[in-house]
Amino acid sequence: MTTDVLPEVGRPARARAKRFARPALLAAGLIVAVWLPNGIYTGLAVDLLCWALFAVSVDLLLGYAGLLSFGHAAYWGSSAYATGLLAVHLGLPFPLAVLGGALTAALIAIPVGFLAVKRVGIYFAMVTLAFAQMIYFIANEWRSVTGGENGMQSVPRTLGSADLSDNYYFYYAALPIVLGGLWLAWRIVHSPFGRVLVAIRDNPARARALGYPVHRYKLAAFVLSAFVAGLGGGLFALAHQFVSLDTLHWTTSGKAVIMVVLGGIGTLWGALFGSSFVVVLEDSLSQADFASPGLLTGGIFVLAVLLFRRGLWGSVAAFFRRR
Amino acid sequence: MAHSALTARALTRDFRGFRAVDAVDLEVADGSVHALVGPNGAGKTTLFNLLTGFLTPTAGRIEVGGRDITGLAPEKIARLGVARSFQITSLFGQLTCREHVELALAGDLGWKFWRSDKLLHRHRDQAMSLLDQVGLAEHAESTADSLAYGRKRALELALALALDPKVLLLDEPTAGMGVEDVDRTVDLIGRVRDGRTVVMVEHNMSVVGALADQVTVLQAGKVLVEGAYAQVRDDERVISAYLGEAHVAD
Numbered sequence: 001m002t003t004d005v006l007p008e009v010g011r012p013a014r015a016r017a018k019r020f021a022r023p024a025l026l027a028a029g030l031i032v033a034v035w036l037p038n039g040i041y042t043g044l045a046v047d048l049l050c051w052a053l054f055a056v057s058v059d060l061l062l063g064y065a066g067l068l069s070f071g072h073a074a075y076w077g078s079s080a081y082a083t084g085l086l087a088v089h090l091g092l093p094f095p096l097a098v099l100g101g102a103l104t105a106a107l108i109a110i111p112v113g114f115l116a117v118k119r120v121g122i123y124f125a126m127v128t129l130a131f132a133q134m135i136y137f138i139a140n141e142w143r144s145v146t147g148g149e150n151g152m153q154s155v156p157r158t159l160g161s162a163d164l165s166d167n168y169y170f171y172y173a174a175l176p177i178v179l180g181g182l183w184l185a186w187r188i189v190h191s192p193f194g195r196v197l198v199a200i201r202d203n204p205a206r207a208r209a210l211g212y213p214v215h216r217y218k219l220a221a222f223v224l225s226a227f228v229a230g231l232g233g234g235l236f237a238l239a240h241q242f243v244s245l246d247t248l249h250w251t252t253s254g255k256a257v258i259m260v261v262l263g264g265i266g267t268l269w270g271a272l273f274g275s276s277f278v279v280v281l282e283d284s285l286s287q288a289d290f291a292s293p294g295l296l297t298g299g300i301f302v303l304a305v306l307l308f309r310r311g312l313w314g315s316v317a318a319f320f321r322r323r
Numbered sequence: 324m325a326h327s328a329l330t331a332r333a334l335t336r337d338f339r340g341f342r343a344v345d346a347v348d349l350e351v352a353d354g355s356v357h358a359l360v361g362p363n364g365a366g367k368t369t370l371f372n373l374l375t376g377f378l379t380p381t382a383g384r385i386e387v388g389g390r391d392i393t394g395l396a397p398e399k400i401a402r403l404g405v406a407r408s409f410q411i412t413s414l415f416g417q418l419t420c421r422e423h424v425e426l427a428l429a430g431d432l433g434w435k436f437w438r439s440d441k442l443l444h445r446h447r448d449q450a451m452s453l454l455d456q457v458g459l460a461e462h463a464e465s466t467a468d469s470l471a472y473g474r475k476r477a478l479e480l481a482l483a484l485a486l487d488p489k490v491l492l493l494d495e496p497t498a499g500m501g502v503e504d505v506d507r508t509v510d511l512i513g514r515v516r517d518g519r520t521v522v523m524v525e526h527n528m529s530v531v532g533a534l535a536d537q538v539t540v541l542q543a544g545k546v547l548v549e550g551a552y553a554q555v556r557d558d559e560r561v562i563s564a565y566l567g568e569a570h571v572a573d
Contacts (some may be wrong), residue, residue, distance in 0.1 A: 077378045191436045191440055193433060193434070193436035196433040198417075203415050205377065209407050211401035213398045213399075306328050
């Protein structure tokens with residue numbers, strides 16, 4: 001996984017320097033992931049997993065394809081609902097329910113992405129936001145399926161005869177899915193496809209002149225990103241055994257963007273770091289009965305953007321690279 | 324007359340009432356080097372963008388090897404064997420020269436999101452030989468950002484060549500180059516034109532004289548004169564419109 005502000009591709013000299021840093025970082029990350037529910041309360045640990053996938057999915061688009069989706073809650077939320085429906089009505093084992101949810105999200109992303117990738121910059125963000133709002137209102141109105149404002153209650157999570165009612169066990173049951181999703185994101189970033197995406201981000205006209213259908217590449221990235229967001233959203237529904245309308249709300253989309261910008265755009269570690277930072281911060285603020293946590297996270301966000309242009313993780317990585 | 328590799332008929336492009344390209348007819352013979360010259364604002368780059376699909380014509384028709392390509396997307400035209408370079412050097416800053424050329428060679432490998440990017444190394448030898456052709460072999464591992472101007476232009480050319488095009492469109496391949504780089508580029512174009520058709524926009528008349536079989540002079544979006552270099556050079560209309568000015572400058 002790359003630790004640069006903008007992903008670089010195969011710089012041999014630097015790759016040598018990173019030969020030890022990368023595996024060490026990966027090992028540390030895995031140890032933390034395995035230890036986590038023993039160190040913090042289990043509900044928070046599961047939330048960290050879900051949001052990590054969501055932030056990484058947004059960074060996949062923003063950092064590597066240069067596309068700011070301001071409507072990614074649509075995929076997080078629609079997967080949450082689809083996963084919930086599959087678990088409630090079909091009683092599917094939870095990994096299959098999550099997979100079904102993520103595929104639903106990817107399916108929804110096809111028409112939305114098809115229209116959105118024809119726009120760039122702020123217009124792309126607005127198209128994604130508009131569709132996300134549309135899906136939000138559909139979920140709100142379609143009470144017989146979604147429960148409307150009451151949300152979807154008592155979503156079961158089953159896996160054969162295993163008892164997953166305790167979040168501690170659910171965490172370890174969900175961890176392979178999360179690691180799988182993160183691996184997928186990493187694979188995409190370091191694939192020929194990822195290389196073309198970065199080229200398109202840096203110079204779309206040149207990429208077209210080389211014969212790359214820019215819109216179709218962006219659409220593929222959008223759908224893959226929605227799938228990863230969907231993995232997170234589906235697990236989030238199961239983690240809380242409840243799907244609320246909030247999962248589709250635009251503030252949820254905004255939160256994911258804030259996580260990525262805070263952590264550092266264009267680095268998967270940054271997205272992990274940013275999402276963990278925001279989730280832990282919001283949790284401790286609500287534990288402390290802080291009246292308006294949004295004020296503080298917003299303030300930190302503004303400060304971080306002003307002081308650390310590369311994001312928190314990006315700045316730390318740049319500091320170590322300079323040494 | 325030889326078979327035509329690239330044909331434009333009554334090609335026209337308007338920008339908000341301004342006619343940048345006005346009913347241009349162009350017939351580029353197969354295997355020839357065809358130069359487009361003309362003063363600034365004559366519509367050369369607009370014509371280039373029309374031929375490569377980056378702009379849609381207001382009217383008219385474009386054919387490549389007898390096939391109508393009017394209105395096709397740039398990437399489709401590129402896949403049909405029409406490659407272009409850009410007037411303003413247009414690269415992917417952080418990639419190395421080798422990675423640039425590998426990317427140009429990759430084609431449909433680019434879809435493989437489930438494979439390692441090491442897959443692109445299968446084009447390494449071909450990429451290195453292209454870089455060698457344009458004199459960039461020793462800069463293969465330098466990023467495009469770090470290259471001097473002339474070398475960036477050479478990389479532009481390597482990228483266009485990587486597509487192994489039937490028709491090569493070069494937008495001012497020697498613009499801003501020093502004398503040595505110009506000589507090397509002329510030499511290079513002379514070598515790579517074998518088996519290809521080359522259309523180039525060029526201001527440097529000695530380059531045009533050295534390479535072009537046919538010259539089309541554009542002025543205010545229209546074809547002013549067309550013919551062999553010697554013939555065009557001596558045409559009075561051309562001298563007054565363009566060459567006179569350039570000769571003084573030379």
